[in-house]
Every structure is written in C-alpha cells, then in structure tokens.
Amino acid sequence: MTIKGNFEWAKEEYEKWGVDVEEALEKLKNVPISIHCWQGDDVGGFEVNKQELSGGIDVTGNYPGKASTPDELRSDLEMALSLIPGQHRINLHAIYGETKGEVVERDKLKPENFENWVNWAKDNRLGLDFNPTLFSHPKADDGLTLSHPDPSIRDFWIRHCIASRKIGEYFGKELGTPSVTNIWVPDGYKDIPSDRLTPRKRLKESLDEIFSDEVDEQYNVDAVESKLFGIGSEAYVVGSHEFYMGYALKNDKLCLLDTGHYHPTEVVSNKISAMLLYSDQVALHVSRPVRWDSDHVVALDDELKEIGMEIVRNDALDQVRIGLDFFDASINRVAAWTIGTRNMIKALLYGLLLPNDHLKELQEAGNFTDRLALMEEFKTYPFGAIWDYYCEEMNVPVKETWLNDVRQYEEEVLSKRS
Template sequence: MNIKEKYEAAKQEYAKFGIDVDKVLEELQKVKVSVHCWQGDDVTGFEVSQNQLSGGIQATGNYPGRARNPEELRADLDKALSLIPGKHKINLHAIYAETNGKAVERDEIKPEHFENWVNWAKERGLGLDFNPTIFSHPKASDGLTLSHPNKEIRDFWIRHAIASRKIGEYFGKELGQTCLTNLWIPDGYKDIPSDRLGPRKRLKDSLDQIFAEKVDTKYNLDAVESKVFGIGAESYTVGSSEFYINYAAKNGILSLLDTGHYHPTEVVSDKISSMLLFSEKVALHVSRPVRWDSDHVVIFDDELKEIAKEIVRNDALDRVIIGLDFFDASINRIAAWVIGTRNMLKALLSAMLIPHDQLIKLQEEGNFTERLALMEELKTYPLGDIWNYYCEINNVPVKEDWIKDVKEYEKTILENRK
C-alpha cells in the first residue's frame, strides 16, 4: 500500500473510537511551535563584542558548520523549516540583534536592530518570539543581575528588559502574530546563602519596574521563567518556581515552565493542568534534561507524550504556548532542530488520536482495568501511518528521508564554513 492507502486504513482504526482523523490533521495544522534560533549557533549571538557564554549555560561539542552570522543562521533555519510540517514561529534572543558592525549595549537595543529578522519572517509567514539576554555579559559576571546588590547593575538590566519588551511589541505589530517575550535570569549562589529574602525583594522590585512600562498585549505577552538550580547557583536560585508562579499570578503575566528547570523527580506534564486552572495561558520551553538541565534534543519519550496529552485532553492547544529550548553542538545542528520539532508535533498528533473522553469515563467509573488495557493497546495503533501522510500533504520528507537533505546541505554548505 502507498502512503495514502495506509492513511485511509489507519483512519478506520481510530474511527472505532469516534476520532475523525481528517479533522485531527486540520487542527494540528494550526499549531505553531516556537523554534529557538540559538540551536544553530550554540547560543553565541552576533554582538560586536563577543562575550563568553555564562549563566550556567553550556553548549557542548564542536560539530562543524555552526552559523557564524545572521545570513547563515537564517539559511540554516530555512533548511530546517523545509523539513518540518506546518507553519511555525522563531524564537530570538536579544544577542541576535544586527547592528551593522556598531557596538550597541544591550540596554540600547531597538526594533531597528531586528528589522532583517522581521522582513525574513514576514516573507515566510512566520511569527517571532523574543527573550532579553540577561547572561553572557560583564554585568552578569558574578551570576547576579536583576537581584544584584548594586543598583547600577540592576538598572542596566531593567532597561534591557524594557527595551526587549518593546521589541516584542514591534514583532507582534509587524507580523500580525502575538510575540511572547520571556524573561529568565541566572541569579543565584553556589553555596548556602545567608539571606534568601533580600535578593528576592530586589528581583521583585526590578520586575515591578520592568512591567510598569506598558506594552499592548495584543502584540506582546510577557512571561517569567523559573529554575531550580544551575551551574554556579547550585544552592540557591533567586527566581524559583514559587517566586515566579506567585509573581505571574499577582501581576497578570504568564508563567513559563521549562522542562529542565525542576528537580529531576518532578515532571512538567503534571503541572500543566494545575496552571490551566488559574491562568488563561501557559508557556512552555520543551527540552530534555538528562539528570539536570542539560538541554538535550527533544526525543519522542514518555514525558514529551504526557506533556502533549495534558495539552490536548484539556482542550488547551490555543492556551499553551509551545516553545523549544535545547542546544546540542555534538551533532548536526539542523538535524537537531528537525528531530526536536518533528517530535513535538508527533507527540501532539499522538495525543490527538487518543479517545480521552472514553478513558476519562473509565477512570470516573473506577474501571482501572479496562482503562489500563486500552491505554496500552493504543500504543501500537498506526500513528506512524497518520504522521507519514501529514508530512506528505505538507510537502516535507516522510519518515527518515529528511536525513538525506541534511547530509547534502552539510556537504555543500556546512563543511565550507571554517
């Protein structure tokens, strides 16, 4: 059987549970995943004065072909997007500004420094998301930024964050797609602190000043991102989960959940339903922690599937903003984008092909035997035949065929980068 014939046969399998697979694919087509640009250049950015990567962030490996300038990074993104079904967004950090060779401090960045990104996105029908880059800078060299005891340093980062929000608003206006501007800081201490409250008071005051600057929520949504610990901040993180969830709830902004920013025994999938009860929208950074926040490429594993199930079964595809956040310099960087993004979409498709109402009914009835049996049998239903057809109708390679495209691009383009 060809791909279409296998798809038609698979549809009948899911139809037994009342699932209209054609409608499922129509809904999946609407999903926009925010693909992070920093996988393509190992979080280096394009600042005139290159700063050493810091803030507990490491991109390990030296695979050839890292993007060295904006043109190469956009070309690499174009290649990756050509192998991913659907129409998505690109997530930028402030260090990806283009300043025409002029040194521009981060608290002075303006929309004009991202005009090339906007024009590129506009030509392709893409949206853009944004992040202030509050790390890898001399004013973050001691691991403290918005909670720093030095007011001058705090004020610098406050100005940078405000400038970043205005850039996010600019993205939304120009592209007709609301930008998510997400704030994360590395602040914390390596050893047990003698004062936990003081830094958090300073962080709260800094955030209050940042968000006092009004931007139009039609064009820009704000999020804050917590972390449990980091390299150099193993004992105490100022912006903890409790801090940011409370701050976001009180101030009407979004709380962003990064899958690597919790204790290894915690899972983000379990947090989504609680967040949806009290927040109109929830933002995600989907990564893959291996024992810690190591930002491995997203694979089609149990936690990714559980995250997708929580989004789908709670009818929250339009309420959960899905972004990716990983950076692996040990493998082909374009392949990393393709693997991670295709897996995110595949997990959503898998969740959309589950008869959630039936499984919920069995749980409510206490019929755990049938529920478990059905959940296990569904694991071997023909998801792959549905996915292959979805790729085909989106004119992207089916199965592993995309690897040939990446190999050819590596041979003709990446290997020539020295």
C-alpha cells in the same frame, strides 16, 4: 501498501474508537511551535563585543558548519523549516540583533536592530518571539542581574528588559501575531545563602519596574521563567518556580515552564492542568534533561508524549504556547532542530489520536482496568501511518528521508563554512 493506503487502514483503526483523524490533522496544522534560534550557533549570538558563554549555560561539541552570521543562521532555519510540517514561529534572544558593526549595549537595543529578522519572518510567514539576554555579559559575571545588590547593575538589566519588551511589541505589530517576550535570569548562589528573602525582594522590585513601562498587550505577551538550579547556582536560585508562579498569577503574566528546570522527579506534564485552572495561558520551553538541565535534543519519550496528551486532552491547544529550548553542538545543528521539532509535533498528534473522552469516562466511572488496558494498547496503534500521511500532505519529507536533504545541505553549504 502506499502511504495513502496505510493511512486509510490506520484511520479505520482509530475511528473504531470515535477518533476523527481528519479533524485531528486539521487541528495539528494550526499549532505553531516556537523554534529557538540559538540551537543554530550554540547560543553565541552576533554581538560585536561577543562574550564567553556564561550564566550556568554550557554547549558541548564542535560539529562543523556552525552559523557565524545572521544570514547563515536564517539560511539554516529555512532549511530546517522545509523539513518540519506546519507553520511555525522563531524564538530570538537579544544577542541576535544586528548593529552594522557598531557596539550597542544591550540596554540600548532598538527594534531597528531586528529589522532584518522581521523582514525575513514576513517573507517566510513566521511569527517571532523574544528573550532579553541576561547572561554572557560582564555585568552578569557574578551570577546576579535583576537581583543584584548594586543598584547600577540592576538598573542596567531593567533597562535591557524594557528595551526587549519594546522589541517584542514591534514584532507583534509588524507580523500581526503577538510576540511572547520571556524573562529568565541566572541569579543565584553556588552555596547555601544566609538570606534568601532580600534577593527575591530585589527581583520582584526589578520586575515591577520593568512591567510598569507600558507596551501594548495586543502585540507583546510577557512571560517569566523559573529554574531549580544551575551551574554556579546549585544551592539557591532567586527566581524559583514558587516565586514566578506567584508573580505571574498576581500580575497577570505568563508563567513559562521549562521541562529542564525542575527536580528530576518532577514533570511539567503534571503541572499543566494545575496551571490552567488559574491562568488563561501558560508557556513551555521543551527540552530533554538528562540527570539535570542539560537541554538535550527533544526525543519522543514518555514525558514528551505526556505533555502532548495533557495539552490535547484538556482542550488547551490554544492556551499553551509551545517553545523549544535545546542546544547540541555534537551533531548537525539543522538535524537537531528537525528532530526536536518533528518530535514535539508527533507528541501532539499522539494525543490527538487518543479516545480522550472515552478514557475520561472510564476514569470517572472508576473503571481503572479498562483505562489502563486501553492506554497501553494505544501505544502500538498505527500512529506512524498517520504521521507519514500528514508529512506527505504538508509537503515535507516522510520518515527518515529528510536526512538526505540535511546531508546534501551539509555538503553544499555547511561544509564550506570556516
């Protein structure tokens, strides 16, 4: 049977339960995923005075073909985007600016250092998001930045974050779509602290100063991101979930939930509905933790599907800003982007193809037998036939055929890099 024929058959199966498949696909087309640039070069960046990776971040593997210039990274992103259905965004870190061979300290970065990214985004009809880079720097060597006891170090990072928000504002103005500028800091202690409160007071004061510098919220949306622990901060992280959730709610900022930044028994899918009761929007960084915040390439596992279902069943496609955050240097980096992003989109489609209203009614009526039975049966409904049709309609490769394009790109481009 043809892709179209399989689609028509699958469509009938879903429509028996009142699922409007065509409407689901139209909704899916309008959901942008913010794809992280740092998968393409192992979180290296392009600073002239490049530093060793630090801040509890580790990338393993040495697969050939890593991007070493901005043009190479943009080329690799274009390749990945050609294999991913939909119109998306690119998420940049401050270390990906271009300074024409000059050493420019992070607190001196300006919009002009990202002009090439903006022109490229315009050409490819992409939005841009942004992150100040508060790691891999001599002033972050002891694992403290915005909460540092030395005011001169805090001031440096405050200036960097202020500069970053202005860059995000520039993105929004130029591209006509607001940029999410997300602040994450590695601050914490390896062993049990004797004072948890004072560093958190300093972090709060630093954030207050950063956000007191006004930018136009029409173009820049501020977000703050928590973490449970990291390498070198196993016992205590200053910016915990409770800290940032409180700060975001009190100061009308986006609270960004990273799927790897919680205890292994916690899941972000269970937090989304609670956050949306008190916030107009939330942001996500989706990765795949394996026993810890290891940022594996996103797989279509139960938690990813649950995240997709939570966003859809709560009618929150316009309220949840979905970004990705993983890095794997042990496999082809373009393939990693493609696998992870396609899986995120699949999870949303899976949620869109469920009879969510009916399932809610069953729960409200206390009919837990039918609820469980249907939720399980829909796991083997012909979701794949709908996905294949969507890919074909969006002019991207169907099923695993995209691997042929990646292999060809590796042979013609990646293998020739030194």
